[in-house]
Amino acid sequence: EAGVAQSPRYKIIEKRQSVAFWCNPISGHATLYWYQQILGQGPKLLIQFQNNGVVDDSQLPKDRFSAERLKGVDSTLKIQPAKLEDSAVYLCASLRDHHNEQFFGPGTRLTVL
Amino acid sequence: AQSVTQLGSHVSVSEGALVLLRCNYSSSVPPYLFWYVQYPNQGLQLLLKYTSAATLVKGINGFEAEFKKSETSFHLTKPSAHMSDAAEYFCAVSDGNRSRGGSYIPTFGRGTSLIVHP
Numbered sequence A: 001e002a003g004v005a006q007s008p009r010y011k012i013i014e015k016r017q018s019v020a021f022w023c024n025p026i027s028g029h030a031t032l033y034w035y036q037q038i039l040g041q042g043p044k045l046l047i048q049f050q051n052n053g054v055v056d057d058s059q060l061p062k063d064r065f066s067a068e069r070l071k072g073v074d075s076t077l078k079i080q081p082a083k084l085e086d087s088a089v090y091l092c093a094s095l096r097d098h099h100n101e102q103f104f105g106p107g108t109r110l111t112v113l
Numbered sequence B: 001a002q003s004v005t006q007l008g009s010h011v012s013v014s015e016g017a018l019v020l021l022r023c024n025y026s027s028s029v030p031p032y033l034f035w036y037v038q039y040p041n042q043g044l045q046l047l048l049k050y051t052s053a054a055t056l057v058k059g060i061n062g063f064e065a066e067f068k069k070s071e072t073s074f075h076l077t078k079p080s081a082h083m084s085d086a087a088e089y090f091c092a093v094s095d096g097n098r099s100r101g102g103s104y105i106p107t108f109g110r111g112t113s114l115i116v117h118p
Helices: none
Strands: A005-007 A010-013 A019-024 A031-037 A044-050 A053-056 A065-068 A075-079 A088-096 A101-104 A108-112 B003-007 B010-014 B019-026 B032-038 B044-050 B056-058 B064-068 B073-078 B087-094 B112-117
Touching: A005 A088, A010 A019, A019 A088, A019 A108, A031 A075, A044 A065, A044 A075, A075 A088, A101 B044, B003 B087, B010 B019, B019 B032, B019 B087, B019 B112, B032 B064, B032 B073, B044 B056, B044 B064, B044 B073, B073 B087
Parallel strands: A010 A108, B010 B112
Antiparallel strands: A005 A019, A019 A075, A031 A044, A031 A088, A044 A053, A065 A075, A088 A101, A088 A108, B003 B019, B019 B073, B032 B044, B032 B087, B056 B064, B064 B073, B087 B112
């Protein structure tokens, strides 16, 4: 089966600009996650979707970050405006239900200058 | 509440030597425990998981981990390191507590970088 797809793989922007990331989970996976991974740290959950509904967004900085999964399949994560501290790898993962196994995409490496 | 502590941000071994990566967890209920590997510029890949079926869990690439409830540990081992094992390794825990949506939300450790010398 195809894995979790993410694009772009790399993005460089200046602070105060906007950026969007796209994720397509494994077919049939209802649960989708966005994580932020800062260099030298483990992934930190930003938001979790179940189909097209938000399950947990308690750690999402809502003043600048937004995410949607309108049709319950692919998802976009947006940052507007970006700050220097947003430089990180943004990982998308989907869940194989009943096995509690997450499958991760390759990530998008964001550099904010 | 759940948390994970990975002891040692870097572990260095010689090729052919034993690999031991340490993970201690905190959980209010019986946990699910996971080890993931991350190669440069790639996402995380599941190595193995513990879900209470057996305390010694075997994973891919010759890795295994043992769940020790009394020590709240889930250390990762491999008898003989290979150069290709050099990567970042993450331990993760889920205590099974359900969010309002009833889905699995793991907590990850900070990671341990495994360095393998020839």
